[in-house]
Amino acid sequence: QMQLVQSGPEVKKPGTSVKVSCKASGFTFTSSAMQWVRQARGQRLEWIGWIVVGSGNTNYAQKFQERVTITRDMSTSTAYMELSSLRSEDTAVYYCAAEGNYDNAFDIWGQGTMVTVSS
Amino acid sequence: EIVLTQSPATLSLSPGERATLSCRASQSVSSYLAWYQQKPGQAPRLLIYDASNRATGIPARFSGSGSGTDFTLTISSLEPEDFAVYYCQQRSNWPPRWTFGQGTKVEIK
Numbered sequence: 001q002m003q004l005v006q007s008g009p010e011v012k013k014p015g016t017s018v019k020v021s022c023k024a025s026g027f028t029f030t031s032s033a034m035q036w037v038r039q040a041r042g043q044r045l046e047w048i049g050w051i052v053v054g055s056g057n058t059n060y061a062q063k064f065q066e067r068v069t070i071t072r073d074m075s076t077s078t079a080y081m082e083l084s085s086l087r088s089e090d091t092a093v094y095y096c097a098a099e100g101n102y103d104n105a106f107d108i109w110g111q112g113t114m115v116t117v118s119s
Numbered sequence: 120e121i122v123l124t125q126s127p128a129t130l131s132l133s134p135g136e137r138a139t140l141s142c143r144a145s146q147s148v149s150s151y152l153a154w155y156q157q158k159p160g161q162a163p164r165l166l167i168y169d170a171s172n173r174a175t176g177i178p179a180r181f182s183g184s185g186s187g188t189d190f191t192l193t194i195s196s197l198e199p200e201d202f203a204v205y206y207c208q209q210r211s212n213w214p215p216r217w218t219f220g221q222g223t224k225v226e227i228k
Contacts, residue, residue: 035217037163045155045163045206045219059216062120095162101175104151104210105168112162 002026002100004110011116017084020113022096029077032099036081038092086117125220131228138194140223142207147187151210154192158203
């Protein structure tokens with residue numbers, strides 16, 4: 001079945017970086033697009049950015065423009081989201097989501113990765 | 120950037136009642152408007168794409184409508200499993216970026 005499996009929880013110090021992975025299976029990764037979304041405890045979903053897998057083109061929310069990089073490795077069907085200059089406010093669950101059956105709608109979601117930023 | 124405003128913030132209803140959720144964009148944008156359902160501790164689930172198309176496996180009681188800046192998600196008759204938070208998400212044409220609304224919580228009255 002179509003699925004995304006994300007890497008495990010992370011605990012980071014302020015000022016460092018985190019890189020979360022998202023491995024796809026069961027659908028054509030190269031024909032897809034993938035977004036990254038985060039959610040702090042009890043808060044709303046927040047869009048971080050996305051990548052069109054085939055072309056590698058990316059776009060990021062203005063809020064994260066200077067600190068985030070989304071990449072993909074087509075040989076392993078894996079996407080990555082790296083966030084730098086971490087601060088406590090970045091503590092959240094980070095989700096990847098992919099276009100599986102539809103264009104411009106994300107019907108396949110990863111299980112989420114908890115990132116905790118604490119000194 | 121586009122701002123999506125969902126209303127109401129909370130909807131208190133009983134099973135069997137009709138739920139009407141609104142999503143308004145700060146400017147007229149693309150037709151790429153999706154609705155997601157999220158339950159505690161779970162990832163979001165796609166319900167509606169392109170404003171009015173139900174995703175595979177989504178019950179017919181869920182329907183989406185609207186265009187331009189005003190969109191609606193309707194749940195015709197609430198089932199116990201429908202009590203959750205609902206988010207709209209829309210994509211701007213250029214630059215191609217996505218935005219979420221702040222969510223509407225549908226709770227049991």
